[in-house]
Amino acid sequence: MNRIAIVDDSEINLTLLKHLVLKLGDCEPLLFSDSPQGLAWCAGNDPDLIIVDYMMPELDGISFIERLRAVPGHEELPILMITANDDKEVRYEALARGATDFLTKPVDTAEFRARVRNMLALRASQRRLSNRNQELAEEVRLATAEIHAREQELLFRMSRAAEFRDPETGAHIQRMAHYSALIAGRLGLDAATQELLLQAAPMHDVGKIGIPDYILLKPGRLTPEEFELMKNHARLGYELLHGSSSRILQAGAEIALAHHEKFDGSGYPQNLVGEAIPLFGRIVAVADVFDALTSERPYKKAWDLDRAALFLKVNCGSHFDPACVEAFFAAWDEALAIRERFHDEEVPLL
Known part of the structure; x- marks a missing residue:
């Protein structure tokens, strides 16, 4: 089950996005109308995707992304920003702070589905790579331990050679x-x-x-x-x-x-x-x-x-x-x- 955090101060937008996420299947939407609260949850958990609005009180989308990227382990987490602003400077700033992709309001259902699936596929690939890296690290640890054990036995037996x-x-x-x-x-x-x-x-x-x-x-x-x-x-x-x-x-x-x-x-x-x-x-x-x-x-x-x-x-x-x-x-x-x-x-x- 993919966990998708949705952070938007508009209840109407939250309801719409929740509906679109549920239609994808195998996805659990987690809704936050308060951006600081959403940030706290995302920082303490490992969602598969975050959908965040740009224009929000207290903490806008760009600041949200910047703070989340500073949390260890959240540097590569896919973040989809939704904005009604088509100003390129805003998008450039968001990309510089760590946004992965964008959607523009009003949200097109087909585009939403395609972009979300692509980002979930990206996250799945990241997880597979991370798991493989962990497997390789464990294999290296075991191989190193075996080499160390053999070295220890050799050294012990060399020491015994004098004792004999x-x-x-x-x-x-x-x-x-x-x-x-x-x-x-x-x-x-x-x-x-x-x-x-x-x-x-x-x-x-x-x-x-x-x-x-x-x-x-x-x-x-x-x-x-x-x-x-x-x-x-x-x-x-x-x-x-x-x-x-x-x-x-x-x-x-x-x-x-x-x-x-x-x-x-x-x-x-x-x-x-x-x-x-x-x-x-x-x-x-x-x-x-x-x-x-x-x-x-x-x-x-x-x-x-x-x-x-x-x-x-x-x-x-x-x-x-x-x-x-x-x-x-x-x-x-x-x-x-x-x-x-x-x-x-x-x-x-x-």
């Missing part, structure tokens, strides 16, 4: 990634940044792919020479990931290089101090160390939560950024829920 050569588990990279996002949230970073960190943090140790097994899998303490080789994984991870056009890989490169830096400058590989360390690196340092301490490995038992928490607090300001440690403990209950959710024997992809 390391005593750590897939659940570790999930826990530390979620801890990292949790800290970011408590620091006031926006949702998009939290999500980026969640996606990029699992790549923190991807450089371990390039570390020899005799070092990576050694059950005891590394010698100074072996530790120097182990430290290379930070730069190896950076070299593997940097230069990509992907924001996730760019963030992953930054994290890989910075997550072993220490707040007092005693970390590696660049001996950065304080806020010179990228924020993502400072966040991941807290998340990664906490999970490593509280996880069992072939070469060590898991620390209890109190001992691990004390380690973070004692090393706050030396190893760790105090703001990141404070943010982590501000979300302590949520961190424990993450720890409970991701067990070493269960490794969900998300």
Whole structure:
């Protein structure tokens, strides 16, 4: 059913136009003798066509059109102006303000029928185009979501590739990634940044792919020479990931290089101090160390939560950024829920 709003201060004209609209079939006429009232209704609704008189008190046809066109979503709505004035300047002004077509009084029935049907056909085409655009936008959204999901799975599996050569588990990279996002949230970073960190943090140790097994899998303490080789994984991870056009890989490169830096400058590989360390690196340092301490490995038992928490607090300001440690403990209950959710024997992809 096509809804046609008719705005005219003359009751006789309203009755006539209503009669002509009803004869078209499949049309519902909506009558307004008060132009401001008609404008308010048209601005708040989505009629298929508006028929408006030119000469009206308070708000004439041209002003009516101009104000309605200023309403978002009403820029293309068909408007048919009816006027007894054949002055071309009036018509030019009306067209400039947004009128779609004209009829001159007295209204010719055949001309009225033809012009109204043409404008309703125009409106139907506009709606079909709008619906198609929405369909295409949804198709693009779904395709983008699918690509994103595949990218996430690839990145997760790439992160796992390093973990397969390391005593750590897939659940570790999930826990530390979620801890990292949790800290970011408590620091006031926006949702998009939290999500980026969640996606990029699992790549923190991807450089371990390039570390020899005799070092990576050694059950005891590394010698100074072996530790120097182990430290290379930070730069190896950076070299593997940097230069990509992907924001996730760019963030992953930054994290890989910075997550072993220490707040007092005693970390590696660049001996950065304080806020010179990228924020993502400072966040991941807290998340990664906490999970490593509280996880069992072939070469060590898991620390209890109190001992691990004390380690973070004692090393706050030396190893760790105090703001990141404070943010982590501000979300302590949520961190424990993450720890409970991701067990070493269960490794969900998300």
